[in-house]
Amino acid sequence: MFELSFIWAGIIAFAVLTYVILDGFDLGVGILFPLAEGEREKAMMMNSVAPIWDGNETWLVLGGGGLFAVFPLAYAVIMPALYMPIILMLLALIFRGVAFEYRWRTERWKPVWDIAFFGGSIVAAFMQGIALGALVQGIEVADRAYAGGWWDWLSLFSVLTGFAVVVGYALLGATWIIMKTEGNLQRQMQNHAWWLGAGTLGFIGIVSIMTPFQDPVYFHRWFNLPGSIFSVLMPGALLAAAWALFTGLKAGKDNQPFLAAISIFVLCFIGIGISFYPNIVPPSLTIVEAAAPDKSLRFALVGTVVLVPMILAYTAYAYWVFRGKIDPAEGYH
């Protein structure tokens, strides 16, 4: 029988990927917030994500809650190992989350909440990148518990992945704004998207080259069959996505750059999946080991199979209701 735990690993991976893409672009909007010229553009940027950001962040809760539900051991190992980055990410998300409401409720403190929106977004993105890097480096496990020190997550590699995620999210944010706005703001973001795109690809290159050296297992997976097939395919697919991004920008397309940026993220995510499999927490905790008993997996799966398609449907509906370009005149009056 096909292992339930692998189905669940797929579902959790899907939730995390959805989170990265959805909250990625709205965190990216926060990261780019200081580049807005004047109150009008700030309002446009914030309003472009305001109706959907809390739905986006719910995927993060699903990632955490889902891990707790079906891979309790992985959850119990990862959280203490990444204690500081996780706590800092949560605190940062608090600041940027409340800024959506607070900045409209005060004149005097508006600049404070603008900084909270920017600072919270960039710190949350950076910490997520660090968490990713620390996970790729590997987490020391002994006796069903985290066995490392509480600074283990910090390394040159994890800082690098931190920057990579910040730049990548900013690219998603810039292309999102290109899609949702017109005029000066859109033109500015088209310019920024060029160097953000180049930066993202640069970071992907460096991280990809460094990853196989984090653990010999990665090296083995990527340079032996069947992994080596991906080693050939991935750069090609990435180049195609990059080509779509830059030609879309050059032609002034509305949607193409955003879709291209998303596909870059999807490809990277697949790459990380190849590196990890069959582990859920490198270097030693496997998907099967970390899984909850089958009864838990089955009970949770029944509802998930029904509810996730419904969630996707009404989330899509909410995006559709608020589709189209932002009307700057409506944003603040």
Next chain:
Amino acid sequence: MFDGMTAETLARMQFAFTVSFHIIFPAFSIGLASYLAVLNGLWLRTRDKTYLTLFNYWKKIFAVAFGMGVVSGIVMSYQFGTNWSVFSDKAGPVLGPLMAYEVLSAFFLEAGFLGIMLFGRERVGDKLHMFATAMVAFGTLMSATWILSVNSWMQTPAGYSINDLGQFVPEDWWQIVFNPSFPYRLVHMVLAAYLTTALVVGGVGGLHLLRNREDAPARRMFSMAMWMLIVVAPLQILAGDFHGINTLEHQPAKVMAMEGHYDSHPDGAPLILFGIPNPDEKRIDYAVQIPQVSSLILKHEWGAPLDGLDTIPDEDEPPVAIVFWSFRVMVGLGFAMLGLGAWAAWRRYRGRLYDTPMLHRAAMVMGPMGFVAVLAGWITTEVGRQPFTVYGLLRTSDSLAPVAAPAVAASLLAFIVVYFFVFGAGTFYLLRMMNKPAGTVHLGLKDGPIRTAGITPIMQTDPDAIPGE
């Protein structure tokens, strides 16, 4: 600041602090979401503008409170792992799926329809907008259902077995979800949320009636809130009584601490109204008590024997003083709510509901008391569960993550600073909004059409109409 404390104490402080802050927002938003659905329904049915005014007023307040609930809730979903990873590993197979269901059936529903409820009326039409409003309210109730099932299972575990890794393994999901204390706790908490919201609405109504007793929306909200109090407060006292009897059956030590019964009473136990718990001597000093009444309340029988904490091993005893006091705060406030509701009902009967300033002042004083009662109630039940996380099975001291005290101390300090700053500011904005009459067009600085505001439908119908860059 936290020198000499163990990681366990600090982690417990951190959990108590973050969860106490968090519960304030759901306690308000569960009731307010239902109230908004009622207001919107009444507006659509009667086309009485006052209902629409009230809907638009409270929905902006809801948006701010809900945002604070979301961000403080994300913290909760990760804190089980960061500070209580052994608990997560052991109880995850049972509790994790319930929490996953909460996310899937409640959080997404709320987040998905919130934008439409707040700003989508013109875009989707009245009917779909009403549907979205109802979905948000339904989502808050679903969320309460699942998370109270989780908490109740920790209080009265059922339907599980324990495997050789020491994990709780599900055996019967029906028994797990509908564990013995769950129905009582759910009813008690949902009613508490409704009371909390009614008190806030009544307090705001009272404030604006004191300023202008002809203020139509203020009259309407005050009247609705007072109706709610007189109906729900008695029900809540009844529900609390049932909940208490259920607790006596499954967690007797908690009830002993609540009652202050250090000693067993084979011939009927007195109700200790007040007194000062003395844990060293194991007695209540200066106790003011009524003979037999405790037996009457808990056993519904004169002279019924009740065991005391002398029957419980010391290492299994909850901290008595905290539970004893928090329980009295909750019960006292419950009766104060009933009193306010009864007073208002009497003034209404005399046709003086809107011109009794003392009543309006009393409603203002009671405005925040629902939050106090909710916190006191949760402190009673959670501290009363100690020294266990899963009652009788997993000790709190055996649930902790392998984290170092300085790490927990640093994060606790960060949470305290950030929460007081962020949620202090949020509370200030909420109070400032409530301070304005319901008819105010711009509640905030500029009535920010925060969410959808910017994204208008005009665009699709006539792109040329958009003002340029």
